[in-house]
Amino acid sequence: MSISKWLGAALGWSFGGPIGAIIGLALGSVVDSMADGDGFPYLGEGEPRKRERPRYRKRPNYDQYTERKTTSGDFEVSLLILASIVIKADNHQDHRELNFVRQYFANMYGKERANHAFKLFKNINQQDISTRQVCMQIQRMMDHPSRLQLIHFLFGIAKADEHVAEAEVKQIYTISGYLGVSSRDFESIKEMFYNSVDHAYKILEIDKNASVEEIKAAYRKMAKKYHPDRVAHLGKEHQEGAEEKFRQVQQAYEQLQKEKGF
Structure with missing residues (x-):
């Protein structure tokens, strides 16, 4: 072509x-x-x-x-x-x-x-x-x-x-x-390439003093925002590219689950 x-x-x-x-x-x-x-x-x-x-x-x-x-x-x-x-x-x-x-x-x-x-x-x-x-x-x-x-x-x-x-x-x-x-979305994505003390909190766009319920709510919100299906109209190749953001959200949530014990 x-x-x-x-x-x-x-x-x-x-x-x-x-x-x-x-x-x-x-x-x-x-x-x-x-x-x-x-x-x-x-x-x-x-x-x-x-x-x-x-x-x-x-x-x-x-x-x-x-x-x-x-x-x-x-x-x-x-x-x-x-x-x-x-x-x-x-x-x-x-x-x-x-x-x-x-x-x-x-x-x-x-x-x-x-x-x-x-x-x-x-x-x-x-x-x-x-x-x-x-x-x-x-x-x-x-x-x-x-x-x-x-x-x-x-x-x-x-x-x-x-x-x-x-x-x-x-x-x-x-x-x-x-x-x-938004600045919060910018900081969330930026943190995916860094590893600061508040790494998981920044990815989920929450304060480090967030409660367990707030963490769960933030995870649901971010998982929906970064789900690969949100860019399905761009083609399968971009869905695969978006999976990295989605994995980072999941890893951040799992890290906080271990730290908070829930």
Whole structure:
């Protein structure tokens, strides 16, 4: 499948607004590079194929919509753009962070689809991106469970080089705010990549003096919020990715069960 056909089939709301402009510029660079013989040999890709004329669906009028169903393609594109922002936050692009993104896409989508994604990512990464504009489009169009999954992925990138720089944490926090993710949800997901004294409490979004009943109620609430079925509309691959958050909630609850003896 050519990259133009992949985009035409996968993208929904993200092919409009500021994200559409970023992708349009990146795609133009990809097509030009392919025409010049740059095959982008990522993840075992072979010789570049003959250039095909891009075929897109009619671009939607972004301003007409207040909510559209998020597709897997919309989620992928959002990941690529936000990943670029976070990776550049500390003014140092570590190869381990880039490999994390590449491997994540390979595991989630397979080599061919990951190749298409990285052809775009290489060119997205060269652009100056307005974090606020991009995030406001995502916040407006993407459902809350999918936005939580985005934040989880971004912390995974930041932790890929075994050190989360303060600049990266601040950037993800800024992104969270623009995405309409609460501070408590941000801290809950952040704690999944740390191991502080109040680790389990922070994941469950409760105070360390919480009663047994409050802990049980918090667990039910968080298990529902992070259940993989909440992102079923993004495809099976994203349900599997969401299972990590769900496991962390279960582990936090089991830890408190042992500590409190209930």
